[in-house]
């Protein structure tokens with residue numbers, strides 16, 4: 262019988278699912294992904310986690326709860342580090358333990374460390390160990406790792422060419438070409454789980470697109486561009502997402518084609534409180550582009566978002582008109 | 587050059603001694619107060635953790651007293667402390683302050699980075715003197731710890747309320763004032779003062795304090811948690827002391843043979859099986875330690891939004907269910923009110939007292 266691996270559509274799902282899915286399918290498993298975040302998932306998340314947890318973590322709890330009866334194993338790797346000398350966030354370090362201590366009736370849990378902190382870290386070995394948990398054939402595992410690596414490379418290339426990760430995941434999706442592009446482009450900066458989960462951000466990206474606006478996000482900025490921009494910081498940032506957000510924001514602030522910047526953060530997010538401050542201060546110092554800071558939690562209402570986005574778009578529009586005159 | 591540094595409990599006694607020994611002029615910021623916190627919160631990111639806000643307030647107040655250089659500790663993540671200094675510096679710059687910032691932290695590239703930063707502060711002092719200065723500062727931190735421990739034992743037993751704290755203040759100022767070479771003598775006098783506090787023999791409840799280090803060490807930030815519990819008849823211990831922090835963060839573990847946190851790390855399984863930054867894993871380990879030592883209860887304290895401690899807080903309820911050990915979590919920020927806080931402490935202490943009484947009846 263095929264082993265079923267449940268993968269929550271939460272946290273770094275949008276960054277790594279092409280790798281994870283290809284890998285597990287390559288070793289003969291069936292991958293079950295939880296559905297789009299909805300009210301029921303959120304409710305379960307709220308019930309299972311402490312009040313103080315941030316919304317993305319609460320939502321992730323809900324996804325685990327919804328998957329637990331549908332799979333033989335839940336895959337919630339301990340994402341210690343995905344880049345040398347960097348971490349994600351303390352909550353990612355503790356997430357598997359938080360789940361194990363609070364969610365009842367879990368099936369098997371695969372929560373091996375994924376840790377690229379040391380330069381000599383070996384991702385191959387880490388996934389080989391994961392593969393060995395369910396597959397006895399080392400050749401098959403090796404091949405699956407190879408295929409997974411190829412899949413993530415293709416995915417990254419598509420994203421860096423301007424496709425949104427939530428769309429690039431579907432390998433058959435293609436943009437309707439330059440003809441479909443609109444005049445105005447706005448950059449959305451934030452953690453992937455806040456930007457691409459339209460339940461969490463109450464349809465932010467769709468709202469922008471419906472208003473006739475192109476959206477570029479943190480993830481569309483190539484790694485090299487990001488690093489060139491953070492190279493001027495007094496001290497290296499040690500959060501991968503934070504580094505990417507600061508680098509991308511600095512890049513967008515300097516790009517003439519970008520008409521405004523929206524920074525999306527979780528209520529009470531630790532890293533965002535620091536990197537958001539760096540970004541906002543830089544934006545204010547430069548002062549040339551409209552800047553909107555959206556803070557999201559489970560109490561965020563649609564009305565609030567709509568008014569603030571509209572006000573922001575008015576600013577974007579006014580600036581553009583002024584520029585054309 | 588006039589050097590200042592942020593407050594964290596009695597950290598200033600140790601730093602001031604070390605810097606003065608090296609002939610450096612220092613500005614000790616006024617003790618953290620409501621005003622410090624207001625100043626800091628006003629200019630900090632909303633969701634910054636409270637220590638950052640207080641640091642910022644300290645620097646603003648120290649600037650008024652003429653400070654022009656900041657010494658800070660640092661780190662390499664994953665928790666925010668490692669980036670505190672940089673964000674604080676950007677904020678100060680935008681506010682128009684002209685501070686130089688020197689961060690003592692594990693070097694990114696090479697040890698020479700750290701050495702040159704030390705050199706920047708100490709000038710041409712020979713290294714042997716620098717090391718002597720560090721040892722001297724460290725001895726003061728040890729002395730402070732011993733006196734505070736004595737106070738924790740005495741408070742619940744003191745004959746008249748407040749006697750312990752009067753004595754502790756006197757004892758600490760003796761340590762603060764002690765010059766190089768006279769510290770042993772000063773310590774003897776200070777501990778004598780603590781010994782002299784009149785006490786009554788009576789049974790006490792024991793509570794272990796665990797959690798985020800700054801809120802454990804800085805009485806202003808924890809609304810005088812130790813004092814309050816002491817007056818409620820509780821003997822407390824805390825999972826970490828000043829000298830341990832100083833050794834780990836300022837001296838990069840230079841002083842050998844200090845109790846290390848590896849004991850806590852081992853005890854934290856199965857609840858937290860990996861470090862999570864800050865002292866999150868130690869929080870669980872310390873909770874297990876106090877449970878093994880037969881304490882009556884555990885209080886975890888953390889600043890609002892503190893990430894490592896939120897992880898710890900998430901698994902503490904299961905620890906409490908498994909062991910039967912009562913655990914209470916206190917979260918503090920600039921909005922924490924005195925009366926609600928006190929009510930929660932009293933309720934927790936009552937609960938422990940009742941539980942203790944029941945145990946005795948059964949015995």
Ligand code: SF4
Nearest residue numbers: 315350352527530531
């Ligand atoms: S980075 Fe922020 S939003 Fe993400 S898990 Fe950590 S605290 Fe939550």
Ligand code: SF4
Nearest residue numbers: 635665667864892893
């Ligand atoms: S341990 Fe907590 S309070 Fe301290 S810097 Fe880290 S997040 Fe802030």
